[in-house]
Amino acid sequence: MTVDLTTKFTDFKILKHEPLAHYSWTKTGGPADFLAFPETDQQVEELVQYADQLHMPVTVLGNASNLIVRDGGIRGLTIILTAMHAIHVDGDRVLAEAGAAYIETTKVAQQAGLTGLEFAAGIPGSIGGGVFMNAGAYGGETEYVLESATVLTQEHTVEVWSHDQLEFGYRHSSIQDRDAIVLAATFKLRPGNKCLIQHEMNHLNYLRKSKQPLEYPSCGSVFKRPKGHFAGKLIHEAGLQGYRAGGAEVSKKHAGFIVNVDHATATDYLHVIQHVQATVFRQTGIHLETEVRIIGESN
Incomplete structure (x- = not known):
């Protein structure tokens, strides 16, 4: 059929x-x-x-x-899920559908005078993705401000999972283990000064722009932070910045990023990732685990 x-x-x-x-x-x-x-x-x-x-x-x-x-x-x-992008404020809570952009959610919080989401002002992902992987930046993580998430379970039931049920860890939530789908999230924030909130968001976005290769397509931070180390520093010290396969290249601006500089394919990206992992492991004995989600079929 x-x-x-x-x-x-x-x-x-x-x-x-x-x-x-x-x-x-x-x-x-x-x-x-x-x-x-x-x-x-x-x-x-x-x-x-x-x-x-x-x-x-x-x-x-x-x-x-x-x-x-x-x-x-x-x-x-x-x-x-990007067509599901509604964001609402209810007192000191911000409710966002899974497809809402994290960046837009931080703007809504700022306009409502609510603080706590500033760390996410430059995170390009969606709310659903942020919950799924406990997205974070600049010392903040989704788990610090998330109160609950509405999910569709494997059994086709819609449930509200509490913060504890989401079992957050570094770039991890129970969503990954239980094959659920995030439909919406509720953030519990605190009243703050709109000007100070905006100032902090501007500061973090300045740092991001000055340090990250935003001028090229990329998948963001490629590797998780190894315990006691920084992935970007290990890659830099291995002399891998500028290493290229096809159109994918280890960023010369930030070693933790792989950028599409010339019509790269996903296969180019995977070749660069594997080379970086092998080189860093050979030189340091440290295995770099990917933070980026890799899915789909090979050619």
């Missing part, structure tokens, strides 16, 4: 054989068999239930900023 989800679901956009390079921050990635952009929780539920009935694999993406999709693309159904 040939299945065409584009005719089954007509209330929102679904594309066939769509290159994911059009959506990833690295500008790489092969095609998704079906790529859906649901606009409500109910549409996500219906999509996932129908795919499960067909035994069709489901992959959920947010802003695709800390992600590499292999050049063979993704089989089955891929869901991008």
